[in-house]
Amino acid sequence: MTAHHPDLLPNLPTLALPFRRRGGIGCAVHHRPVLSSTNTFLAGLARRGAPTGTVVLADHQTAGRGKYDRRWVSRPGESLLASVLLRPSRPLADLAQVTLVIAVAAAEAIARTTGLAPQIKWPNDLMVEGRKLSGILCEMVMTPEGDLDHIIAGIGINLAQARTDFPPELQAIATSISAETGRKVDRFELFTALIDRLDYRLSEWERLGFEPARHAWSVRSCTLGRPVILAAPHAPRQGIAEALGPDGALCLRDADGTLHSVIFGEIPLVATQATL
Numbered sequence: 001m002t003a004h005h006p007d008l009l010p011n012l013p014t015l016a017l018p019f020r021r022r023g024g025i026g027c028a029v030h031h032r033p034v035l036s037s038t039n040t041f042l043a044g045l046a047r048r049g050a051p052t053g054t055v056v057l058a059d060h061q062t063a064g065r066g067k068y069d070r071r072w073v074s075r076p077g078e079s080l081l082a083s084v085l086l087r088p089s090r091p092l093a094d095l096a097q098v099t100l101v102i103a104v105a106a107a108e109a110i111a112r113t114t115g116l117a118p119q120i121k122w123p124n125d126l127m128v129e130g131r132k133l134s135g136i137l138c139e140m141v142m143t144p145e146g147d148l149d150h151i152i153a154g155i156g157i158n159l160a161q162a163r164t165d166f167p168p169e170l171q172a173i174a175t176s177i178s179a180e181t182g183r184k185v186d187r188f189e190l191f192t193a194l195i196d197r198l199d200y201r202l203s204e205w206e207r208l209g210f211e212p213a214r215h216a217w218s219v220r221s222c223t224l225g226r227p228v229i230l231a232a233p234h235a236p237r238q239g240i241a242e243a244l245g246p247d248g249a250l251c252l253r254d255a256d257g258t259l260h261s262v263i264f265g266e267i268p269l270v271a272t273q274a275t276l
């Protein structure tokens with residue numbers, strides 16, 4: 001038997017998608033039963049000139065990727081796994097805001113379809129009762145001239161896992177929609193809501209800037225007003241997360257009273273639980 005790379009499998013029949021949009025997010029939707037990673041597959045489409053708003057949805061990933069080169073593992077059908085191609089026209093200095101805007105849209109889609117009220121842990125993890133429900137991986141591709149070519153935003157939402165389905169080291173810090181609500185969520189209803197909210201929030205950001213999403217992010221935040229330990233790429237920092245700045249940076253006041261503006265980094269899940 002020949003082994004095929006999942007991204008090269010022929011276009012197998014899959015469930016029909018409930019909609020097709022004329023423009024904006026979801027203008028083209030590629031749905032595959034199995035891919036290595038929706039981000040990787042969409043990167044190939046982007047190189048071949050796919051338009052902004054193109055979406056890839058997979059039922060299963062064999063090599064899902066998380067932030068900081070971690071793996072994003074899920075069993076077939078138990079997660080929503082999607083990536084969106086963006087070619088925004090905002091200035092380079094605004095691009096770190098994209099991932100925050102997407103977190104707001106994903107939280108709103110989950111709230112709309114499940115009744116849950118996901119909170120956002122800076123910058124873009126969606127949390128319920130201190131456990132991670134969803135992760136977002138934004139990958140930026142620049143031109144040789146240093147301009148933005150495109151962004152691929154990958155979104156994974158845990159749908160159907162029982163707590164004990166997660167690996168032992170994640171059981172205390174991960175959750176799913178079923179584990180929180182006791183009900184199954186319709187994956188395509190959630191996907192449709194996600195496309196809707198992404199379309200709304202991203203076009204709002206393009207037209208009006210970051211302020212509306214900054215407000216929505218701050219209202220849903222479980223980071224602001226709390227002591228946090230940041231695993232920032234260059235220097236780990238501790239302090240009180242005071243605000244999300246107008247540029248999208250986290251404003252962190254350290255023990256000396258100095259205010260730091262942090263664009264990149266993360267609050268490790270375990271530290272968050274221990275600290276907050």
Ligand SMILES: O=C(O)CCCC[C@@H]1SC[C@@H]2NC(=O)N[C@@H]21
Pocket residue numbers: 036037038039040061063064065066067068070072080081082083125134135136137153154155156157
């Ligand atoms: O580490 C994180 O929190 C980000 C996880 C992002 C996972 C999603 S699943 C769909 C898309 N494809 C990938 O390979 N990763 C993202």
